Amino acid sequence: MPEPSRDRVAPLDLLAVDSLLTEEQLAIQDTVRRFCADRVRPHLADWFEAGELPARELARELGGLGVLGMHLEGYGCAGTDAVSYGLACLELEAADSGIRSLVSVQGSLAMYALHAYGSEEHKQQWLPAMAAGEAIGCFGLTEPDFGSDPGGMRTAARRDGSDWVLRGTKMWITNGSVADLAVVWARTEDGVRGFVVPTGTPGFAANPVGRKLSLRASVTSELVLDDVRLPADAVLPGARGLGGPLGCLNEARFGIVFGALGAARDSLESAISYTGDRVVFDKPLSAYQLTQAKLADMAVDLGTGMLLALHLGRLKDDGTLRPEQVSVGKLNNVRTALRIARECRTLLGANGITLEYPVMRHAANLESVLTYEGTSEVHALVVGQALTGESAFR
Numbered sequence: 001m002p003e004p005s006r007d008r009v010a011p012l013d014l015l016a017v018d019s020l021l022t023e024e025q026l027a028i029q030d031t032v033r034r035f036c037a038d039r040v041r042p043h044l045a046d047w048f049e050a051g052e053l054p055a056r057e058l059a060r061e062l063g064g065l066g067v068l069g070m071h072l073e074g075y076g077c078a079g080t081d082a083v084s085y086g087l088a089c090l091e092l093e094a095a096d097s098g099i100r101s102l103v104s105v106q107g108s109l110a111m112y113a114l115h116a117y118g119s120e121e122h123k124q125q126w127l128p129a130m131a132a133g134e135a136i137g138c139f140g141l142t143e144p145d146f147g148s149d150p151g152g153m154r155t156a157a158r159r160d161g162s163d164w165v166l167r168g169t170k171m172w173i174t175n176g177s178v179a180d181l182a183v184v185w186a187r188t189e190d191g192v193r194g195f196v197v198p199t200g201t202p203g204f205a206a207n208p209v210g211r212k213l214s215l216r217a218s219v220t221s222e223l224v225l226d227d228v229r230l231p232a233d234a235v236l237p238g239a240r241g242l243g244g245p246l247g248c249l250n251e252a253r254f255g256i257v258f259g260a261l262g263a264a265r266d267s268l269e270s271a272i273s274y275t276g277d278r279v280v281f282d283k284p285l286s287a288y289q290l291t292q293a294k295l296a297d298m299a300v301d302l303g304t305g306m307l308l309a310l311h312l313g314r315l316k317d318d319g320t321l322r323p324e325q326v327s328v329g330k331l332n333n334v335r336t337a338l339r340i341a342r343e344c345r346t347l348l349g350a351n352g353i354t355l356e357y358p359v360m361r362h363a364a365n366l367e368s369v370l371t372y373e374g375t376s377e378v379h380a381l382v383v384g385q386a387l388t389g390e391s392a393f394r
């Protein structure tokens with residue numbers, strides 16, 4: 001019979017995940033974890049409850065930390081490998097999915113769009129300030145009537161002389177009301193194009209989306225473009241068609257493959273700690289077989305999700321990562337994280353429904369993460385298409 005023991009191994013140490021990481025990757029992960037512990041975690045319950053985020057202040061601090069656009073090269077960006085970026089996302093989301101969303105949208109959507117498709121002037125003008133967190137970006141693709149099917153978008157850009165004039169509405173846009181620039185995707189005579197829109201341009205308005213029950217520590221907005229007039233050079237020269245925005249989304253989804261596991265890890269650590277302290281029927285909740293079966297299943301799922309994330313990270317660093325592989329990662333790891341957060345909630349009993357513990361906040365946040373950057377159904381269709389050669393989207 002095994003000896004009774006109070007020694008514990010942390011969930012991700014079960015599979016010695018750290019042994020797969022370099023010194024530099026571990027150092028980056030540790031730096032982000034400490035930043036979150038000092039600067040973010042103490043305030044999260046209040047931000048979430050109030051539905052407010054000091055986004056500008058936080059962006060500057062995250063810029064100082066070096067995580068904004070950290071996987072991009074040049075223009076003040078850190079130029080780290082993809083695994084390091086993933087680990088930073090994991091630590092940010094272990095604090096809250098809303099904080100990771102701020103960083104993902106800034107770095108992987110707005111900055112990546114400029115970096116990959118922008119002119120040299122776009123890059124010089126915006127990227128250093130965005131990397132420092134002095135300028136905040138948002139990414140407007142989704143519309144009230146077109147989310148999973150962005151090809152149906154109604155927002156249109158027409159030429160007027162050499163100018164562009166944009167008209168339409170974007171919905172569910174992270175960072176929208178605090179942004180200095182919006183990367184807006186619109187239909188033109190030449191198909192979908194991307195535009196750099198300074199948010200002070202006449203005709204542009206951003207209205208916060210209220211009454212959210214998820215991602216409350218994140219700014220979500222409607223963007224209204226009421227004949228916004230832009231100069232000819234506002235268009236991103238390197239992006240034509242839906243491949244432009246989809247390329248950005250692929251970057252952000254990669255961060256979520258790691259990030260969602262942060263929310264899961266935090267939930268599981270919380271449940272392990274809670275069940276060790278909570279006495280029911282005269283002994284700790286953690287000493288019951290039913291509890292241990294739940295904890296073991298969750299640790300297995302978390303560990304295998306982490307190995308999947310690291311594998312995809314290495315493929316990305318090798319330059320061979322394919323979109324359907326990112327879909328496998330997003331589909332599996334977000335579903336896994338949501339299942340873990342919900343199961344942890346059961347272990348905390350009534351305490352689990354409060355903001356005194358992070359688990360229900362994580363579970364509520366992960367409902368959004370399941371939906372944005374491609375819903376789980378859309379990722380299943382991507383994987384299905386890769387397996388069968390048949391598109392079942394329509």
Ligand SMILES: Cc1cc2nc3c(=O)[nH]c(=O)nc-3n(C[C@H](O)[C@H](O)[C@H](O)COP(=O)(O)OP(=O)(O)OC[C@H]3O[C@@H](n4cnc5c(N)ncnc54)[C@H](O)[C@@H]3O)c2cc1C
Nearest residue numbers: 139140141142147148172173174215368372373375377393
């Ligand atoms: C908090 C939050 C932040 C966001 N931030 C951004 C942002 O910064 N920028 C941005 O552009 N967008 C953003 N989004 C929007 C997000 O990307 C969309 O919500 C998402 O793409 C889904 O679109 P939809 O909500 O219109 O759902 P719909 O597309 O209407 O889907 C509804 C349901 O139908 C399913 N479905 C769709 N197509 C099919 C099909 N072919 N077969 C079977 N089922 C299908 C979906 O999977 C889903 O379950 C954000 C969303 C949220 C919640």
